[in-house]
Amino acid sequence: MKALSTRLAIGLLMTSTSLAAFAETPIYQRVDFSTEVARETANDQLNATLFIELSDKDPGRLAQQLTTVTNDALKKAIAFSQVKTSSGNQRTWPIYGSTLTSSSKLESWRGRSEIRLESRDFKAAGELIGKLQEKFQLMGINFSVAAETRRQLEDSLTTEAIGSFRARAESVQNAWGAKGYKLVQMSLGTAGGGGAPQPYLMRSAKVMDESATPDFAGGETRLTVNVSGSIELQP
DSSP states (O other), X not given: OHHHHHHHHHHHHHHHHHXXXXXXXXXXXXXXXEEEEEEEEEOOEEEEEEEEEXXXXXXXXXXXXXXXXXXXXXXXXTTOTTEEEEEEEXXXXXXXXXXXXXTOXXXXXXXXXXXXXXXXXXXXXXXXHHHHXXXXXXXXXXXXXXXXXXXXXXXXXXXXXXXHHHHHHHHHHHHHXXXXXXXXXXXXXXXXXXXXXXXXXXXXXXXXXXGGOOOOOOOEEEEEEEEEEEEEEEO
16 A cells, blocks of 8 residues: 555656646747749840751652751851850651642652750850851740859849848747747748740841841849748747
């Protein structure tokens, strides 16, 4: 009986100690919110695609013609060191006679070859495009923020966004009248600068000369950094 009383006393003491410790533990109020900073930045990279289409009755000869004219264009582009040039897709397909008759037959082959340009020097890219248009056609141009520029700007915006998040956390703490707060979790997100392709029309090579080299305007892109997270307020 005495042993039972001793065990009950110890149990009650432990329970009261646990309740006292729990009562001393501060109860935090959790708050979720986000902040966002954005900046307009000039698109400093140009990407362009040019193409040529040829026809021939011999598919082998057609492929050779496409390869030759593409290689000649790539050699011409070597003089423009500011422009990164590469060959793109190349394909051929059959051309049949009228499909209104059951006797339609293969008449010839047609092929297409592409060249891609990438540069941060818009003037040099424009001059090269003008020269290549002696044989090639311009399919489209798009402007975007170069990877290096984007990385530097995102680093700056991230610092600014985190500072904004901390300032908001302090404002919430002060408005709530809390003694302090602790960060529970935080996540970062970025958006903008995708550089979706846009068609850009230029005059035919037959009516172009060096004086007609266009002055490209790359426009601007809005880059955004978002910080979202949770804090717990100490009353």
